[in-house]
Amino acid sequence: MPFKTRLLAVVAPLTFGVALALPLLVPSTASAHRGWMVPSATVLSGEGAWVGVDAAVSNELFYADHNPMRLDAVVVTAPDGSVEKIQNPATGKYRSTFDVQLAKPGTYKIGSAVSTITASWTQDGQVKRFRGSPEDFARQVPAAAADLKTIKSFNRNETFVTRDAPTTTVFAPTGKGLELVPVTHPNDLVAGEAATFRFLLDGKPAADLEVTFAPGNSRYRAAPGDFKVRTGADGSFKVTFPEAGMYWMNAVVRTGETGRGPGGPGMGGPGVAPGGAQPPATPLAGDGMSASYTATLEALLP
Template identity: 45%
Template sequence: MKISVLSTTATALALTAVLGTAQAHNAWLLPSTTVFSKADVVSIDAAVSNDLFVANHAPLRLDGLLITAPDGSTIKPESEAKLKQRTVFDVAVAQPGTYRIAVINSGAFASWKDKAGAQKRARGTAETIAKEVPADATDVIISQSSGRIETFVTVGKPSLLKPIGQGLELISTGSPTDLVKGEKTSFTLNLDGEPAKDLEVTVTAGNTQYRDKLQETKIKTDAKGQFTVTWPTAGMYWLDASTKDNKTTVPQAKERRLSYAATLEVMP
């Protein structure tokens, strides 16, 4: 079996396979609100769209949905339904503190040519992808990807988020649900538990369908993985970052692609 070097096209296809979408679109979780004074239920829209927070393309797959309560326990979603252009579900938030609601994607993608020269593709996990490729395949390209899409909800007083230590993750020095128009917020971006140095982070306000330009704010992390955002207006924001390295767990894969996206609410 002939293994070739990863190409940009194959990597894009790998991420498409993991997310179930074209990479040109935005994948997001949108909570009905992010702050409650007491126990309640939050409704979440999950979609992949052309415009931020407007469900106009496809529902987001929830295979990797993980809802973490303030005490570290995992809770299940309620009233889950897959619609034509979005997925919806509820989360009962009873404990005081901050909840982490995330869709985690990890996997591998392979493309190759069969004996007749026809292009073939398959996706799987890091452990199973090699089994998908026939022994007589040629022009084999295998790639690996890891992504996290999340949002945060707080009941009462915010609680600190415990670092996960895998892939790209956002760490707030305060609370990711205590954001106010005109104020600055400091964050840290980690990669596998270590500071993600010199990484570009993009912050975009929602309602992009009503603007001629996206009006993105691009910020670089420092040597400690830290960066600061000043919020120009109230509303929902989408924060995203991506990177790549060679720390793969698939022997044939030459590159690992990592992505992160979070929906954050800024108050007036």
């Protein structure tokens, strides 16, 4: 079905269809605490178009039942490639919300791309730990630190909205982390029709990458409905979504030592001793890298 035949007025949102091919449909158990952003519409037409976006980290997909998503790293990439701020941000107990004005025709990317470094080193006979941005790492960690070990992470979380005709400028790869390079436009997807996507890792094809798809509305199904596909040698894969609706897509790459022991700045949680005291910092096991990509897509009725 041609894209232009499915455009509706601003008040009538469309759903964007995704497809799932490759015979590798592997059911899996739903994962807890998955981050997502869901726009109030994915395809609109006409001037004066706006979308509202819900953002949360939840146990059930697209139901705010755990924590709100932080919005400090979320930006809007306009169809001409310019970067805009989100509007009217607000954070509640379980979810965050914000608005995006679609002032220009074309496809918008709404999302975050966050780079962090976790490190350990030895200084004056003691193990030191760090977790933060690459800029803070350069300022706070000695350049010639002894026994330096690092885990470099790059995480993306995105969704896409189109006003009028779809465009592709926002999909230009940056060469950093895992990136989605769609062959089939994410706002022109239809349930039951095969779509093609491609993943790059640091600008190169992400071969043999496992990609998970999870449909929303799991509370109304006996089984979660998750399925997995794998990328080919060139990083591409085909997918045909079995039914219309919102889908959560996720892929993760890890190399080297990416485990995190207790102790050190930002490393609370299971390693925190009773009473809130931090245990002694422990060194990382080795160097490692992790990259993740998450997107919320919508599959349309045929």
